[in-house]
Structures are given as C-alpha cells and as structure tokens.
Amino acid sequence: IRVSSMNDRDETTATISDQRERCRQVIEARGGIVGLELDARDESGWTSVDSKPFRTALERVRSGQTSGFAISYSDRLARNVRALGRYFDELEDAGANVLFADKPDLDYRTPDGRMATTLDGMMAERKYLTDKTRGESIARKYILEYGVANSCPYGYQRNGQTLPDRHEKVLVPAETAPVVKRIFTMRADSHSWTEIVDALEADG
Numbered sequence: 001i002r003v004s005s006m007n008d009r010d011e012t013t014a015t016i017s018d019q020r021e022r023c024r025q026v027i028e029a030r031g032g033i034v035g036l037e038l039d040a041r042d043e044s045g046w047t048s049v050d051s052k053p054f055r056t057a058l059e060r061v062r063s064g065q066t067s068g069f070a071i072s073y074s075d076r077l078a079r080n081v082r083a084l085g086r087y088f089d090e091l092e093d094a095g096a097n098v099l100f101a102d103k104p105d106l107d108y109r110t111p112d113g114r115m116a117t118t119l120d121g122m123m124a125e126r127k128y129l130t131d132k133t134r135g136e137s138i139a140r141k142y143i144l145e146y147g148v149a150n151s152c153p154y155g156y157q158r159n160g161q162t163l164p165d166r167h168e169k170v171l172v173p174a175e176t177a178p179v180v181k182r183i184f185t186m187r188a189d190s191h192s193w194t195e196i197v198d199a200l201e202a203d204g
Helices: 016-029 052-062 081-094 111-146 177-188 193-202
Strands: 068-071 097-100 156-158 171-173
Touching: 016 068, 016 097, 052 068, 052 081, 081 111, 177 193
Parallel strands: 068 097
Antiparallel strands: 156 171
C-alpha cells in the first residue's frame, strides 16, 4: 500500500482503506490468504522500488514466507519505469506472483504483461515528471516574484493575514522565533550542539 501524504493529509484518492480492501478482494478471489500488510506511506514513486517495504516484499518471496503480493492500482507501484523494470526482473527471478486489483488477469511475466506494466510505468513516470516540473516552476515564481520560500522552517510561519501589505505566503516569525534566536545566540557564544539541545529540552 503506497500513499502520499500532503501537509499531514492523506490523499483523497487511493486512500489506505481503499487500497487495503482492493488488495484483500483480489487476493481472496485468487484463493489466497492475506498476509503481511506493507505500508509504503510517504514513499515516492520515483524511489519506491528501493524502499524498505518494497524490498521486504521481495525478500519475503525469496525466503518462502509468501508467494507474492497484491497492489491495488497498477500505476501506483512505481513512477520510475527504469527502476520498475529492474524490480519486475527481480520479482520474476524470485518466482513472485503479483496481483493487480485493477487488472486481475494481468501476469507481468508474459509478453503482454511486460508491455502492459511497462506502459503503466511510463504513464506514471510521465505524470510524476510533469507534476514535478510544474511544482518547481511555481516554486521558482513565488521565490523570484514574492520572496516566498518553498518550505517553512522552524521559527517561521506563512504570513496569512498577519502583515496585510505582504504576500500571504511569505515567511514571518512564528511564536517559536525566540527559540531560534536563542539557538543562534548560544551557538555564537561557543556552546556545542549537545549543550544547546540539552538546554532547550530542559526548558521544554
């Protein structure tokens, strides 16, 4: 089960419960038993096949703990077609069965299955790269035109309506800003990072 998290909010599509149910259905339809659920929450589709959950799935097949795994949507396995092809080769060498809830008759090992999974990977990668390029373009625009940082570091918050004459997304000091000033002051006074951490933790 792979799901992205956006600002601590799970995706509204392909939710965990949706994926769990779809996987259960396709496993039981093939006469299988649901085993270990592998949670790939926050794993990027670009690097997913090398993440711990995906490597665990492969190793469980290699060790004989399972005959394979199920995935709810074929285009959610990975968004990097080159890495995905390598992963399918590893799965095939291990004798893994892979069930796709949205394509229950698909066998990734057949000629047609190889083509279908590669095309799914290509389309998923294209969407990933398109979204990434668009996101980077928007970020550059905000940085260049409005001085808006792409992320909000500790000690700051988005302006919102705090300063009406500034863009709503520029960074302004948050209630934790004094802590940041304290860190800088202590470091300038030659305190070690450990001493700074100990002092902050002591004060809650």
